[in-house]
Amino acid sequence: QLQLQESGPGLLKPSETLSLTCSVSDVSGGPMNHDWAWIRQPPGKTLEWIGSIYNTGRLDYKASLKSRVTISIDTSKTQVSLKLRSVTASDTAVYYCARHQNYGELGDWFDLWGQGTLVTVSS
Amino acid sequence: SYELTQPPSVSVSPGQTASITCSGDNLGSKYACWYQQRPGQSPVLLIYQDNKRPSGIPERFSGSNSGNTAILTIAGTQTFDEADYYCQAWDNGGVFGGGTKLTVL
Numbered sequence A: 001q002l003q004l005q006e007s008g009p010g011l012l013k014p015s016e017t018l019s020l021t022c023s024v025s026d027v028s029g030g031p032m033n034h035d036w037a038w039i040r041q042p043p044g045k046t047l048e049w050i051g052s053i054y055n056t057g058r059l060d061y062k063a064s065l066k067s068r069v070t071i072s073i074d075t076s077k078t079q080v081s082l083k084l085r086s087v088t089a090s091d092t093a094v095y096y097c098a099r100h101q102n103y104g105e106l107g108d109w110f111d112l113w114g115q116g117t118l119v120t121v122s123s
Numbered sequence B: 001s002y003e004l005t006q007p008p009s010v011s012v013s014p015g016q017t018a019s020i021t022c023s024g025d026n027l028g029s030k031y032a033c034w035y036q037q038r039p040g041q042s043p044v045l046l047i048y049q050d051n052k053r054p055s056g057i058p059e060r061f062s063g064s065n066s067g068n069t070a071i072l073t074i075a076g077t078q079t080f081d082e083a084d085y086y087c088q089a090w091d092n093g094g095v096f097g098g099g100t101k102l103t104v105l
Helices: none
Strands: A002-007 A018-026 A035-041 A048-053 A059-061 A069-073 A079-084 A093-102 A108-113 A117-121 B009-012 B018-023 B033-037 B044-047 B061-066 B069-074 B083-090 B094-096 B100-104
Touching (some): A002 A093, A002 A108, A018 A035, A018 A117, A035 A069, A035 A079, A048 A069, A048 A079, A048 B094, A059 A069, A079 A093, A108 B044, B009 B018, B018 B083, B018 B100, B033 B061, B044 B061, B069 B083
Antiparallel strands (some): A035 A048, A035 A093, A048 A059, A069 A079, A093 A108, A093 A117, B033 B044, B033 B083, B061 B069, B083 B100
16 A cells, blocks of 8 residues: 655756655555665666665665765655765666665565656756 | 676567576575566566565466576466566665566567
């Protein structure tokens, strides 16, 4: 019953900051103590994990993006945010938020995905 | 950084079994999972922890992982199985394969 919905500007200029929000709703009213991830997919290309935020507050970022990325969650745990600074054309992609199932040595996977939002970086 | 390699495309006849491979250094020591992505849609989790299916995923989909290779097997392939398939593992972060386009013809 969890639903994820990404939102944010669809067009940015180079050097601007990408800011996206993932709104999480649970029609069953269950607890919102989940782990979340942001994943992107450039047009015609494969998926790329950007980073994750865990219910404990711990953060993981892809090493090559770490200097530009911030993931956060609001106090109600219903909105997960992504900020990516100093964007270039190579950041053009569909951005997904997803629930991250983190089981440590037993693996990690993403079992629920939002519909994604296309962000284009162009001057 | 860790890499996962998939064949760009796999073709199969309707009703036959399709196998999609995913290769990575000592992948068998990690857990692999698989996603299906139809055109214009979000990825859907098919297999996790090498061979487990989430609720709602047909038994036709199965997985294995040993040595350097994980395999997604689709039995009795149907035309609506045409999609892109991605493997994924965790190595200091999420790592996805390049994706395989499955054609059923």
